[in-house]
Amino acid sequence: MKVHVKIWIEDDEGECVMGDGRLELLKAVMETGSLKEAADKLGMSYRYAWGKIQKMEKRLGMRVMERQKGGKEGGGRSDLTEEMSAFIESYEKMKSDMDNICIREFIKIKPSCFRKI
Amino acid sequence: MKVHVKIWIEDDEGECVMGDGRLELLKAVMETGSLKEAADKLGMSYRYAWGKIQKMEKRLGMRVMERQKGGKEGGGRSDLTEEMSAFIESYEKMKSDMDNICIREFIKIKPSCFRKI
Numbered sequence: 001m002k003v004h005v006k007i008w009i010e011d012d013e014g015e016c017v018m019g020d021g022r023l024e025l026l027k028a029v030m031e032t033g034s035l036k037e038a039a040d041k042l043g044m045s046y047r048y049a050w051g052k053i054q055k056m057e058k059r060l061g062m063r064v065m066e067r068q069k070g071g072k073e074g075g076g077r078s079d080l081t082e083e084m085s086a087f088i089e090s091y092e093k094m095k096s097d098m099d100n101i102c103i104r105e106f107i108k109i110k111p112s113c114f115r116k117i
Numbered sequence: 118m119k120v121h122v123k124i125w126i127e128d129d130e131g132e133c134v135m136g137d138g139r140l141e142l143l144k145a146v147m148e149t150g151s152l153k154e155a156a157d158k159l160g161m162s163y164r165y166a167w168g169k170i171q172k173m174e175k176r177l178g179m180r181v182m183e184r185q186k187g188g189k190e191g192g193g194r195s196d197l198t199e200e201m202s203a204f205i206e207s208y209e210k211m212k213s214d215m216d217n218i219c220i221r222e223f224i225k226i227k228p229s230c231f232r233k234i
Contacts, residue, residue, distance in 0.1 A: 002127050003126050004124065004126070005123070006122070098222070
């Protein structure tokens, strides 16, 4: 038996600003250095991914990505802003802390409750 | 901005044994003393609710409900077993602990990250 935890952040209107899907997209941007490649990797259209980023920026009230034109590959590069990278780092730590705390808590309540029929 | 947490428990085959929906049903049984009334209250059929309870018993490997025939109302009464009541109590405490911990953690990471554009 295993306990699962899911966390997400909503803005004051109840719209999601961060959760598993957005985290996956942002991490793919960090890895590939390109929103286009990140979208491809996750099987979503560039338009959809770009819309997600724009909504995040609006809802969070902070810049999420910065685009650099050109570069040695000639195609430009997308990076997360420093603030967003710092937020992702803290958010992932929070996620992993929550997982660990929950597993620990569940171990505490498990043996006393599950007596076999 | 607000952080949300959802927890649920799966058995070794990845089937859910406890989550928000099941908790709601079990608490309604506790309140009404009847699976029929609990199902009505939540707008589900008795058959569906009964199926959920049976699956839970199988997956958890423990008796969830006990039925008492007759009673002064003549309709019998359904109660959670002692083990299940104890588990619900621990599970709800774990849920609320997780909520509180997550809110506390989020407050810690929020101010340093959200600088307005």
